[in-house]
Amino acid sequence: MTGRARIERVLDRARWAPSGDNTQPRRLQIISDDHAVVLGSDTRRTVVYDLRGHASQIAVGALLEHVAIAASGEGLRVTLSRRPSSGGSENEEHPVFDVRFSADPGLAPDPLSPFLETRTVNRRPFGTVPLTFCEKKELEARLPEGYRIQWLEGWKSRFAMADLNQRSGKLRLTIPEGYAVHREIIEWNARTSEDRVPDRALGLSPFILPLMRWIMGRWERVAFFNCFLGGTLIPRLQLDILPALFCSSHFLLLAPAPPRTLDDYVAGGRALARFWLGCAARGIQFQPEMTPLIFSSYVREGIRFSTAPHAPRLAEEIARRLSRLGGEATDRAVFLGRVGRGAFPSSRSLRKPLPVLTDEGQNERNPSDDASGKA
Numbered sequence: 615m616t617g618r619a620r621i622e623r624v625l626d627r628a629r630w631a632p633s634g635d636n637t638q639p640r641r642l643q644i645i646s647d648d649h650a651v652v653l654g655s656d657t658r659r660t661v662v663y664d665l666r667g668h669a670s671q672i673a674v675g676a677l678l679e680h681v682a683i684a685a686s687g688e689g690l691r692v693t694l695s696r697r698p699s700s701g702g703s704e705n706e707e708h709p710v711f712d713v714r715f716s717a718d719p720g721l722a723p724d725p726l727s728p729f730l731e732t733r734t735v736n737r738r739p740f741g742t743v744p745l746t747f748c749e750k751k752e753l754e755a756r757l758p759e760g761y762r763i764q765w766l767e768g769w770k771s772r773f774a775m776a777d778l779n780q781r782s783g784k785l786r787l788t789i790p791e792g793y794a795v796h797r798e799i800i801e802w803n804a805r806t807s808e809d810r811v812p813d814r815a816l817g818l819s820p821f822i823l824p825l826m827r828w829i830m831g832r833w834e835r836v837a838f839f840n841c842f843l844g845g846t847l848i849p850r851l852q853l854d855i856l857p858a859l860f861c862s863s864h865f866l867l868l869a870p871a872p873p874r875t876l877d878d879y880v881a882g883g884r885a886l887a888r889f890w891l892g893c894a895a896r897g898i899q900f901q902p903e904m905t906p907l908i909f910s911s912y913v914r915e916g917i918r919f920s921t922a923p924h925a926p927r928l929a930e931e932i933a934r935r936l937s938r939l940g941g942e943a944t945d946r947a948v949f950l951g952r953v954g955r956g957a958f959p960s961s962r963s964l965r966k967p968l969p970v971l972t973d974e975g976q977n978e979r980n981p982s983d984d985a986s987g988k989a
């Protein structure tokens with residue numbers, strides 16, 4: 615196999631890395647037989663859950679970790695470096711990473727490598743049997759130095775998370791900014807989707823999907839059902855309350871220090887990837903529960919994220935409850951989610967094909983133009 619074919623294979627496997635709502639906020643370039651470039655481009659301008667770009671930065675970090683793991687399967691060691699930017703949010707929106715590959719015959723394939731393609735989110739309720747002490751220790755051992763997991767176990771924590779998630783669900787479903795995102799990212803009548811989330815993977819029962827689809831066709835319908843017919847009750851029950859009650863544990867992924875910079879979130883994404891793949895390796899189901907953490911960060915940073923008058927009050931309550939649940943360590947959290955045992959989901963997001971993510975299929979604006987100062 616040529617050097618280029620090997621790198622293509624690595625990137626083809628790495629593109630299965632997760633991203634918020636399957637937005638895949640990155641492009642890839644193969645420069646030579648030992649050099650590739652990852653071009654991040656975050657979704658802060660269009661996605662209310664990414665107003666500081668942190669969700670996209672976590673996703674880019676996960677992708678970089680997937681590259682390193684896939685490369686190990688080819689006997690290639692990876693050196694990563696972010697190109698210096700001249701500062702400012704414009705540059706933060708388009709971080710550029712050089713990935714250099716070097717052959718290392720002594721390098722063992724990362725044990726997480728077989729799970730790059732099969733790792734997936736599961737939004738259904740899981741079994742409630744707790745993870746064993748050994749399982750938890752093994753999962754924590756896979757994390758980079760300084761990261762740790764705060765487990766939120768037992769019925770009390772699960773009730774508290776159900777309460778937190780349904781508040782967050784109410785906020786998500788009743789702000790126009792949330793509607794604008796959901797309308798774009800759901801692929802209706804689908805079991806798989808290359809660039810969005812198929813409706814069957816949302817966690818809603820198939821019986822209410824047609825009604826949801828109709829309601830979501832127009833914001834006026836959403837607003838009417840929310841006001842007069844308790845329109846968020848069933849989705850909150852199915853998407854937030856039941857999954858939060860039925861799982862082995864919720865968890866906070868804690869960084870060594872409160873994450874602040876782009877690099878902190880990229881590093882957090884690399885840690886997340888190892889934790890999620892570790893769960894996949896053990897057959898443990900996994901779902902991120904990021905919106906309480908995201909809304910809490912908006913409260914902490916004083917970010918006005920919605921025009922809806924009720925939004926700040928609901929977000930403040932969510933922030934209060936999350937910090938009560940997570941305690942002192944909450945400000946070090948980069949990720950919130952739940953794990954448990956259950957059947958592999960029958961519906962999932964796929965990925966854009968490699969030629970679309972690389973220059974060959976690219977007809978969108980190239981983020982590297984910004985980084986290199988080209989017009």
Ligand SMILES: Cc1cc2nc3c(=O)[nH]c(=O)nc-3n(C[C@H](O)[C@H](O)[C@H](O)COP(=O)(O)O)c2cc1C
Pocket residue numbers: 630631632633634635636669670672673676733734735737810811901902903904905962963964
């Ligand atoms: C930063 C980040 C945030 C996410 N937030 C959520 C979330 O709040 N709820 C959820 O169900 N899934 C969440 N996901 C999972 C993505 O929707 C999922 O990874 C993506 O649709 C691709 O699907 P796959 O993981 O099954 O390949 C998140 C993923 C990432 C990387």
